[in-house]
Every structure is written in structure tokens, then in C-alpha cells.
Amino acid sequence: MKLILRFALVTSFIFSKINAQTAEPSATIDKSILQIELExxxxxxNEGSEKMNSWSIPSALFRYGLLNGFELQLNTPIIKEKLWKNNHLIHSLNKFDDIQIxxxxxxxxxxxxxxxxSIMIRTIVPTDKKFxxxxxxxxxxLNFSNxxxxxxxxxxxxxxxxxxxxSKSGFYIANISYEANSKVHFFLENFGDFTQEKLISHNMNTGxxxxxxxxxxxxxSISKGVNHNMFYTGGIITWAINTKKN
Known part of the structure; x- marks a missing residue:
């Protein structure tokens, strides 16, 4: 799975008015709420002699509660990448990555x-010139919560x-969240992706x-690869707007 798919699907803390996402939530946002998540x-x-740096700057996820129990979603990733081989820069690029609707x-x-x-379904639309x-x-x-x-x-x-x-693969996320008080929450999670033949990546994340x-x-949040040499750190700003009042 591409990096943007691995980490666009990464713990949810569910509140009455807003979901601060990092796993996909087990319930949709309320009707007429527009939720913007900037990540x-x-x-x-690192893989052998190659080193890849990737930075989302940022990626935006838009959620809109169209009906009670049903929301629309649009994800627009913007990525900056640098690839080194034997400590030499091979390429550097900024790109508007595949859109998810x-x-x-x-x-x-x-x-x-x-x-x-809840169930989430998104279409991945390529943005390259050879569409x-x-x-x-x-x-x-399929997203669950107990x-x-x-x-x-x-x-x-x-x-x-x-x-x-x-290419085809599966993914899983398992997350324990703790709400210390009405203001502060913590989480610890394990996530990864796999095919029928092997576990591609296995990661631990906390935030x-x-x-x-x-x-x-x-x-x-910060994350470390368990079975591969990967590290990431990042943040999400989540803002919910009640469109009925505007």
C-alpha cells in the first residue's frame, strides 16, 4: 500500500459533535456538519541503499453529514517526496496525489x-496525465468500536x-483510546497492511x-515500523462547522 494510504487510515476519538481522526470512526458525523481535517x-x-522522505503539506479530508447515519467524504493528498540512493539525491518532487471520493x-x-x-467506501481517482x-x-x-x-x-x-x-492488499488498525478528561485524550495502536502471501508492514503508533x-x-502522533525501517511523526487539525447555522 502506498504511504499516503497507509497513513491516511491511521485512531478515532468520537465525541458528540466532532471526530478527531487518526482509525476510521465507527459512526458518521451528524447531519449538516462539515468536518475538515488537515493532516x-x-x-x-529506508530499504537497503535507498532512503525515502515523504511529507504531506498538508493533506485535507472533507466530511459532510448528508443524512443521519450517512456522510460524504473527499480526500485530497498533497505530497512532497525525496529519494536518496547511496546518499545521493535521485529525485525530488511535489505532487497532487490520487484523490479519494x-x-x-x-x-x-x-x-x-x-x-x-460503520462501512466506508472510497473510490481512488488517479491524477496523473495518463488517466x-x-x-x-x-x-x-469495516469500522468497529467497543x-x-x-x-x-x-x-x-x-x-x-x-x-x-x-495491486491489491488488506489493512487493519487496532486502537485503544483513553479520555483523561474533557480536554485531553491519548491512544496506542497497531496497524499494518498485508496480502494473501505476506504481512507487508507492521507498525506501532501512539499519540x-x-x-x-x-x-x-x-x-x-508518532509511529515506528516493527518489521521494516520506517518512522513518521505528524499531526491533525480537526474543525467541525454546523452548516445549518450559516
């Missing part, structure tokens, strides 16, 4: 051991990605967030 990630990945829909509420659940319908991809994710106590929740996603280069208000949240 910037700096990633370093789709929706999320509530499936059912939590009941005892049965988790709250072809056959290169359109998709992401499908409330363990008043302060702890367990959030998890399992999904499938068909990329624009026709903290602060609620400046009911509709403005900032989250910071």
Missing part, C-alpha cells in the same frame, strides 16, 4: 459485546485496497490530542 505527516523509510454509513449501534459498526478508467481503485473498510468503560474504548478497522496500479473546543481538536 501533515513527515515519514522516513466516497461515503461512510452507519450499520448498527453497540449492544453489549456487539460493537458499534484511464481502468486505473480507478477503491478502498472498503466502549470498555467511561474513559477507555477499543476501536478497530479491517479493510481492502485496490490501488490505481492494480495525544487536545480539545480546544467542541468543534476544534488537535492530535499529534
Amino acid at each position: 501533515s505527516l513527515y515519514t522516513i523509510q 466516497g461515503f461512510s454509513m452507519n450499520l448498527w449501534k453497540e449492544k453489549k459485546l456487539v460493537p458499534e459498526a 484511464k478508467l481502468a486505473k480507478i481503485g477503491e478502498i472498503v473498510s 466502549k470498555i468503560s467511561e474513559k477507555f474504548s477499543f476501536n478497530y478497522n479491517i479493510g481492502y485496497v485496490h490501488e490505481t496500479d492494480n 495525544v490530542g487536545y480539545n480546544f473546543s467542541d468543534n476544534f481538536i488537535v492530535d499529534l
Whole structure:
């Protein structure tokens, strides 16, 4: 899975008015809410003699509650990349990466051991000059959440990605979140992607967030690859607007 797909799907803290996202949430945002998530990630990945630096500057995710239990989504990634080989710069570029357009829909509420659940489906539209319908991809994710106590929740996603280069893989995210108080929350998660043959990447991630208000949240996180040489750090600014009042 491309870096932007790996880390665009990375813990959700669910509040009554706003979702500060880092795993896809198990419930949609409220009707008539426009939620804007600006995410910037700096990633370093090493493979043999090659070193890749990637920076989203930033990427934007727009969510709109069209109906109760149904939201529209648009993700527009902007990426800066640098590739070194044997300590020599091979290429450096800024690019408008593949656009993701789709929706999320509530499936059912939590009941005892049965988790709250939603389904997310996005189409991946390539932005290169050689656009072809056959290169359109998709992401499908089932998103679940169990409330363990008043302060702890367990959030998890399992999904499938068909990329624009026709490669296919699955992904998972398992997250424990802790709400220390009405302002501060923490999370610890494990995420990765896989094919039928192997586990491609396995990563550990941790972070903290602060609620400046009911509709403005900032989250910071760091991650380390477990089975590959990767490190990233980043943050998300989440802002929710009630369009009914405007």
C-alpha cells in the first residue's frame, strides 16, 4: 500500500459533535456538519541503499453529514517526496496525489459485546496525465468500536485496497483510546497492511490530542515500523462547522 494510504487510515476519538481522526470512526458525523481535517505527516523509510522522505503539506479530508447515519467524504493528498540512493539525491518532487471520493454509513449501534459498526467506501481517482478508467481503485473498510468503560474504548478497522496500479492488499488498525478528561485524550495502536502471501508492514503508533473546543481538536502522533525501517511523526487539525447555522 502506498504511504499516503497507509497513513491516511491511521485512531478515532468520537465525541458528540466532532471526530478527531487518526482509525476510521465507527459512526458518521451528524447531519449538516462539515468536518475538515488537515493532516501533515513527515515519514522516513529506508530499504537497503535507498532512503525515502515523504511529507504531506498538508493533506485535507472533507466530511459532510448528508443524512443521519450517512456522510460524504473527499480526500485530497498533497505530497512532497525525496529519494536518496547511496546518499545521493535521485529525485525530488511535489505532487497532487490520487484523490479519494466516497461515503461512510452507519450499520448498527453497540449492544453489549456487539460493537458499534460503520462501512466506508472510497473510490481512488488517479491524477496523473495518463488517466484511464481502468486505473480507478477503491478502498472498503469495516469500522468497529467497543466502549470498555467511561474513559477507555477499543476501536478497530479491517479493510481492502485496490490501488490505481492494480495491486491489491488488506489493512487493519487496532486502537485503544483513553479520555483523561474533557480536554485531553491519548491512544496506542497497531496497524499494518498485508496480502494473501505476506504481512507487508507492521507498525506501532501512539499519540495525544487536545480539545480546544467542541468543534476544534488537535492530535499529534508518532509511529515506528516493527518489521521494516520506517518512522513518521505528524499531526491533525480537526474543525467541525454546523452548516445549518450559516
